[in-house]
Amino acid sequence: MLALALLAAIAAAQPTSTPDDRIPLTLPEIRRLLATLALTTAHTVTAIMRWSDWRRRHQARARHCHYQRRSEP
8 A cells, every 4th residue: 555655646746748758657657667676686777767768758659650640531
């Protein structure tokens, strides 16, 4: 329950408008980050944050392409 409250607080603290190149942090993404940071010792924090950044950029690109394809006549 405490972890869920922490996740909700982190998600709420995210700015509502983000750059177009990445989607905002979602609760599942924050859970993945916390699990990865807590359970692994082989990766550095920098590598984990870069992975998260790449993943969110990729999701934003996919969403943009999906919307673009759906809006074509």
